[in-house]
Amino acid sequence: MILYDHKKIEEKWQKIWEEKNIFVAKDKPNQEKSYILDMFPYPSGQGLHVGHPEGYTATDIYCRYLRMKGVEVLHPMGWDAFGLPAENYAIKSGRHPRLTTEENINNIRRQIKSLGFSYDWSREINTSSPDYYRWTQWLFLQFYKKGLAYRALAPVNWCPSCQTVLANEQVVDRKCERCKTEVEQRNMKQWFFKITDYADELLCDLDKLDWPESLKEMQRNWIGASQGAVIKFPISNIKFKIQEIEIFTTRLDTIYGATFIVISPELAKKWIEAGWQANEGIIIYVHESLKGRELERVERAVKEKTGVETGIKVINPATGEEIPVWVADYVLGSYGTGAIMAVPAHDERDFAFAKKFNLPIRRVVEPKFVATEGEEAFRPQEETVKRNAVCCVVRNPKDDSYLCVSWKHFIMHGFITGGVEEGEDIVAAAKREIHEETGYKNVRLVSNPEFALHSFFYHRVKKQNRHARFQYLFFELENEEKDPINIQEESLHEVLWIKRNNLKNFLSVIEGKFTENFLANSDYIYTGEGILWNSDEFSGMESAAAIPAIAKKIKAQLTTQYKLHDWLISRQRYWGAPIPIIYCNQCGEVPVPEKDLPVLLPDDVDFKPTGESPLVRSVSFQNVSCPQCAAAARRESDTMDTFVDSSWYFLRYCDPHNTEEIFDKKKIDIWCPVDFYVGGAEHAVMHLLYARFFTKVLRDLGYVNFSEPFLKLRNQGLILGEDGQKMSKSRGNVINPDEIVEKYGADTFRLYEMFMGPLEDAKPWNTTSIIGVRRFLEKVWQLALTPKINHLVDLSADKEQELSYWMSKTTKKVTDDIVTFRFNTAIAALMEFVNYLFKVTLPAINQQKVTDLLLQLVYPFAPHLACELWEQLERPGQIWQQPWPEYNPQALQLNKVNIAVQVNGKLRGQLLLTAGLNEVEVIDWAKKLEPVSKYLIGKNIKRIIYVPDKLINLVIE
C-alpha cells in the first residue's frame, strides 16, 4: 500500500485547486448564493496563532459543504493591515511599516494556504493599499457631506504611551486597550463620526439578528439606552449667564423627594467660565477633581463621597421648594446633562452623600406587593377594601428575639399587624394590637422609620380583597408583664419569640419578609418603583403612571439617554489612512475633492511619537494649496482609526478591483448581506458595532439596500495553552500551527481543532490528543486503498440492512452537524462509522459504495486526503464536483431494537426484540427476563411505563 504522505498530498492538491480556480466566486445574479466571511486578520509579526484557523476551518467546512449542495459561495480573505504594532515596530527597528506589513502578510498568507482553505484569493484586499484606503477616504467625505463627520473640541481619552487619542470603545477600565497604560483626559479638537444618530436603530435592530445572545447583550449595554426625563430647575438666588439647571433622571416619580441638586465638576467648570463667581473652596474642589485622573477619582469616590455646597439655590418645579446645589465628583460630566436631582431616600449614592453632609431625606415611593399564588391571591375582579395598618416589630433585648405570631388555621407566620382606626395615632394603635394579640403591656417605641409598604391580597378570614398600607414601627420589650389574651384571639394564633437568625426562615408574609432589609441594614432604602406618597395629587399613583403625569404638570421633556458617544476617529499616528481634509486660512475646513483621492501616505516620515501626528513633520505632505481658493493651506495630519478600514471591507470583497467607484451596486446586490460571519468575541462593541453603523449610513446614502451587514454570527472560543492558560509569548505556551502542519499535516490539524469541542467554547490545546484524529485519517486511507473484500458471497439481508442503516445514520448526523456548526460530533460520527467498517467484510460492490460515501463525507473536513483517495480509486471527475450525499430515512428504522428494562427506574436488563411490538408482548418478555424476574418475586406491579421500542419501566411497590 502507498503510505499516507500528508506533505506530498497536501502540496499537490493545494496547487491543483489554485490552478483550476475552483474557489473563485462567480458574480451571477439570482443564483442561490451564500456569503461566508471570516474576520480578516491583522498581519502581525507573530504570524498565525492556533486560534485563527479554528474559525477559518469551521467556515471552510461549511463552504465546501455548501458548494457540493450546489450553492455559489463567496468566501474571501484579506488583511486588516493598518495599525499600531507595525508602527511601533518601525520606531524600534527603523524598518518601514510598509515593508514589515508586506512581509507579515506574505508569511500569514503562506500559513493560511498551507491549511488548504477554500478562499477566493482573486478577491484579496489590503486596507493599507492606496486602492483600498482611497475608498475609506471617499467614505469619510460622504459622511462629511451628510454631517456625520465633524470636528469638535471635546474631552478625549489620551494614551500617553501610544501618544494618540482613543475611542471610548478602546478604553477598558480607564486603560488603553492595546498597551494597558492609564489614559488621560484632554481637551482636543478632533474628528468624530456621529454614531449617536443611529443609537436607537443600532439598539432595535439587534433583535433581528441571529447572533450569540451574550454578544447582543454587550452591544445593548454599550449603547445603554435609558428612558427618562430632562427637567429644568430655575436658579433662584443669584444671577449670571446660567439661569437654570437641566438635569436628567430616569425616576421622575421621585421628584417630590429631590432635596438637593448635584452638578459634576465638569459642569461647574463651565459655569465658572460663564461668569459664576464661585468661592475659592469650590474652585479648588473643581480643579482637584478634574486634575485627578479618572481612575483615582472613581476609586476614591466609591469609598467615600466628596463634594462642596455652591451656595446656589434652585426651585424644585414639583414642590416649589427652594433646594441647594452641590458640586460633587460622583456625578459624571460625560453622561446626561452632567447634573442630577438627588433623591436620597431612593438612590443609594444620593443617600450616602446626604448622610455624609446631613441633607434632608424624604421618602416618596413605597413598595407594592401583590399576592399571586394560593388562596391569598389578589382577585382583580372583586372589590378592594383599603386599610391603614401597622407592622409592629417587637424585639426582646435580653436574647435578641422577636415577637411573632403563627396562625393556627393557615401556614402563615408574621409579626404583629393590625388595622389603624379612623383618627387613631399609629403608635397607640400598634401598642393596642400588641396588647390584644399577645397580652404584653410594656413595650417602648424605639424607632419609626416612616416607612410603609402596600400589600394587595385576599383576606382569608374577612373574605375580601385588601389593599393594606403597613407602616413599620420598631419596639423593645421593657418587661414580661402581660394580661391574658381573649379567647377568640387565642384560637386564631399562637404567640412565639423567634431568634434573630431564625427569623428569615420563619417569616412567611410579605410585610414580615421585607422587614429583613431593615434588620440587616439600618441604612436600608428602597430604590425600586412603587406607589407614590407625599407627592401632592400624585400620591397613591403607581410610578409608571406618575412619570408622564408629573412630566405634564412641570413641563419636563421625556427622552431617551444613551451611554454611547460619538466615535472619535482621529489618531495622531502615521500608519493609517490620512483624513482627507485641508485647512485654509481663508476658507477654513475644506474637504479634499474626490478627484484628488487618494491622499497618499508619504514615505519620508519620521515615526517617532511626539504627541503630534508624525505627518506634521512631512513638509511634502503638509503644504498644499487650498482646493477652493488656491491659497497656501495645510493638510489634516491625523490618520483615521483602523476600525474605520474594517467597517466596510466586507463590501469591497464584492467588487475588489473597481477603480471607478467604491463598488458596483449590482455586485453588492448579488452577494450581500453576509450570510454567516465567524470571528472572536473581542470585537463585540468595536468592529461589529461600527460595521453595523456604516451599513446603516450607506443604506441612507443609497449605496446598499439592507440595514444589517451580518445576518448570522458565531464566535469561536479561545484555544488555551496546554496549561489551561491563555496562550501568550510570556507564558511560553504558544502553539505554532506550522509545526503541527509539518508533523501531522493540514488535514489532521483541521480535524483536531474541530474535534476538540464545541466551536464557541474555550478549550485547552493538547498535543498528545492529536494522534487520535491522525489515526482516524490513516484508517480512512487504509479502508479506501486496501479494503477487506469478500469475493465469495453476497451480503445477507440482515447485514445489508445494517450497512444501509450505518450509511444513512452517518450521512444524516454529519449533514445535520455541519449545518449547525457542531463539528466535534460530526467527526465522532465519522469515527464510529469507520470503526464499524473495520469490523465488516463486504462484497466489492458494497465496498465501493461505502468508500465513496465515506470520502464525500470526509471531504469538507480533510479535503486533501479525500481528493487524493478519490483520484487513486479512479472515481469519475473530482470529489468536489459530486453532489452532497443524500440519505434514506427508511433505512434509519431497524428490524431489531434494544429495549431497556427498568424496575422502579433502575436499569435491570436489555431486550433485543423485533421493532414495533405492542406493549403487552414487551411486558411479557420483560417479566421473563432473568435479571428482572428476581426483582418481581412476591411483588405487585403497580404501574408500567412503556416507551415504544426504547424502554419499559416496571413500577413495583
Added chain:
RNA sequence: GGGCGAGUGGCGGAACUGGCAUACGCACAGGACUUAAAAUCCUGGGCCCGCAAGGGAUUGAGGGUUCGAUUCCCUCCUCGCCCACCA
C-alpha cells in the same frame, strides 16, 4: 454591586423534546507481533465492595416535581466573561 454563561471519569468532551449517563478521542492496564523498542492490532476497567458472578453510588452541593432528572423548579457554592457612581 449588576448582567450573561458554565460546572459530567485521570483529561478533552457526548447525551434528540424528561427515557439505557460517560458516545467519540486521549491517557492507562493486559495481551499479540518483535531479539528489543516504536508503530500497529486485540482486550479491559473506569468511583466503592467483591477472586468472580454481581451489587451499590455517581453528572458542583442540598432540596423539590416525576414511574423516571445531566435535562424542569427552588436554595447555595465555585469558576469564566462582560459592564460598573450611567442618575
